[in-house]
Amino acid sequence: MPGASAERLATAEAIDRAAHATLARATKGLSPSALAIANYDWAVHLAASPGKLGALADSAMHKWLDLGRTALAASLGGADPAPLAGRDPRFRSAAWNAAPWRLLSDAFQMGTAWWQEATTDVRGAQPHHLRLVEFAARQMLDAVSPSNFPATNPDVVEATRAEGGANLLRGFEHALDDARRKASAQPPAGVENFRPGEAVAATPGAVVYRNRLIELIQYTPTTATVHPEPILIVPAWIMKYYILDLSPANSMVRHLVEAGFTVFVISWKNPDGGDRDLGLDDYRRLGPVAALEAIATIAGPAKVHGVGYCLGGTLLAIEAARQARDAAPRFGSMTLLAAQTDFTRAGELSLFIDESQLTVLEDMMWERGYLDTKQMAGAFQMLKARDLLWGRMVDDYLLGKRVEMNDLMAWNADATRMPYRMHxxxxxxxxxxxxxxxxxxxxxxxxxxxxxxxxxxxxxxxxTDHVAPWMSVHKITLLAEAETTFVLTTGGHNAGIVSEPGHPRRSFRSAVKAPGAAYVDPEHWGEIATPHLGSWWTAWFEWLAMRSGARVVPPTLGAPERGLPVLAAAPGAYVLAP
Known part of the structure; x- marks a missing residue:
């Protein structure tokens, strides 16, 4: 019977999903099949490439000879040979230049370089598989770096000698504290000093609209007049919105308000299992579309400066394209902060995106209804394991030095979930x-x-963005027909965006692509870009002001006479929910 057959298939699918979810919990969300297929593809094509194998053997021989010369020079008491070109920052301290530490660091770096050669440029293997194998090899090598162990790290040896082992005792206490906090689902030490609404997310304002997915925050003006075009900031729901409203000194929101802009920010709800069926279009409709309707009620029909960060920028671009298609424009300009619209150069995150990996992730989310915060944090940590995992372990547990918590680190620990269907x-x-x-x-x-x-x-x-690589973000200059100002700033995905005026060692480059102008690829873009010292915020504020009208009296907070009363003081309730 057709009905019985459909029922059997549904049962079989449920069993398979449950099995995949169980497997995903054991592998932290990674697909063993994807890695196995990639390794097989690499190994088979490497085995069938005698020229490549010969080149690898030659490379290994020369590296051993170089290492032997270093060892001989050290044993004879001669001058230390020059450090390896592009030396790994894990071995940057002067102590690594002396024997025997120099041999350890050089041997590790040579081995890492050899594996880099072995896992790249293998003819016939799929590029995605090669990148995945190279990434996996790098992860395993990073785990056994001599810098990670107390007996093979000269800085740790010296600290232990100088302190009589007190550094290891402190490190043990740090490890116990971290384990206790992890077991009890508590945040890292020091996060309690950066509570939203107190030390961070403290710019005065009010929640003026709320639905099942967002709270819309309008900020209190601090100038007698403002530009008539409001700003709507759409942050990514993969993060709490207050990355753009951290401490008063580095709050983008506060700086915009003080520059005479009326600022609205979407604060996303942290979804749970009950939100499993919210899709990407629900985020568009209940997010920027609903926010734009509320802003029109409060501030009138003026065009809005749309600002999107990371995934929020992708969603903003989707809505702007929809408005253009339907001849219903609401945006007067669009700002994309570390946001991708083309994903062909999406960096190492794309290593985990293929059919096999998606099956594992989808079935893990299907069981829970969402992607867990630990899974999200683990994925990003793997991308920069050398710094975020092993480097932290050395500092905290071997040297016994706690890095002092700051507002950006505390925000990073305030993770969010992702609903099943949307993700x-x-x-x-x-x-x-x-x-x-x-x-x-x-x-x-x-x-x-x-x-x-x-x-x-x-x-x-x-x-140095490892989430949205700048060469991927730059693709907007190829896709869009509009006048496009592209800015490349120092820093990473978060620290490069939170780049307030006065921040030390900040600089950026910029270039404008006029409509109809020839496209310049990322590899040659630097040749036409203009360098600047300082924060890109200043240039952006001027860009916004040039595209805004004559200043007017600020709108009120909310519009109670039109059905939008003030619901709560900023930062609202959604950002505080666990």
Whole structure:
């Protein structure tokens, strides 16, 4: 019977999903099949490449000879040979230049370089598989770096000698404290000093609109007049919104308000199992679309400066393309902060996005209804394991030095979840299929295209971004037909964006692509870009002001006479929910 057959298939699918979810818990969300297939593809093609194998053997021989010369020089008491080119920052202290530590560091770096050669440029193997094998090899090598062990790290040996082992005792206490906090689901030490609404997320304002997914915060003006065009900030729901409203000194929101802008920010609800069926379009409708309607009620029909950060910028671009398609413009400009619209160069995050990996992730989320915060944190930690995992272990547990908690670190520990349906759609349609860049992403049953957006665009990439690599962010200059100002700033995904005026050692480069102008690829973009010292915020504020009208009296907080009363003081309730 057809009905019975469908029932059996549904039961079989449920069993498979449960099995995959169980496997995912054991592998921290990674797909063993994806890694096995990648390793097989690499190994088979490497075995069938005698030229490559010969080159690897030659490379290994020369590296051993170089290491032997270093050892001989050290044993004869001769001058230390020059450090390896591009020396690993883990071995930057002077202590690593002396024997026997120099041999350990050189041997490790040579071994790492050899494995880099072995896992790249293997003819016939799929590039995605090679990147995955290279990444896995790097993770394993990072775990056995001599810098990670007390007996093979000269800095730890010297600290232990000088302190009589007190550093190891402190480190043991730190490890116990971290284990206790992890077991009881408590945040890292020091986070309690940065509670939202007190030390961070403290810019005065009010929640003026709320639905099941967002609270819209409007900030209290501090100037007698403001630009008539409000600013709507759409942060990523992968993070709490107050990354842009940290301590008063480095709060982007506060600086915008003091520059005479009316600022609205979306504060996303932290979803739970009951939100499992919220999709990407629900985030668009209940997020920026609903916020724009509320802003029009409060501030009138003026065009809005849309600002999107990370995934929030991707969603903002989708909505701007939808408005352009339907001839219903609401944005007067669009600012994208470390936000991707094309995912062909999406960096190492794309290593975990293929059909096998998506199956594991989807089934793990299907069981829970969401992607857990620990899974999200673990994925980002793996991308920078050398610094975020092993480097921290050396500092905290071997040297016994706690890095003092700051507002950015505390925010980073305030993680969020991702609903099942939305995250599955995001990974499949954007990361895997790249539908938005190819004009195949549908909104309300019809495709939207970035090239339809004609409002001015200000796009910011950061030099060391491991989440949204700047070469990927730069793709907006290829996709959009609008005047596009692209800025490349120093720093990473978060620290490069939180770059307030006066921040030391900050600089950026910028270039404007006029409509119809020739595209300049990222590899040559630096040749046409203008360098600047200081924060890119100043240039952005001037860019916004040039695209704004004559200043007017600020709007009131909310519009109670039109059905939008003040609901609560900022930062609201959603940001405080666990």
């Amino acid at each position: 599955a759609e995001y990974l499949e349609q954007l990361f895997l299929q790249n539908r938005l860049a190819e004009g195949r992403f549908e909104v309300d049953g019809r495709a939207v295209a970035i090239e339809d957006i004609h409002v001015p665009i200000f796009a910011v990439g950061t030099e």
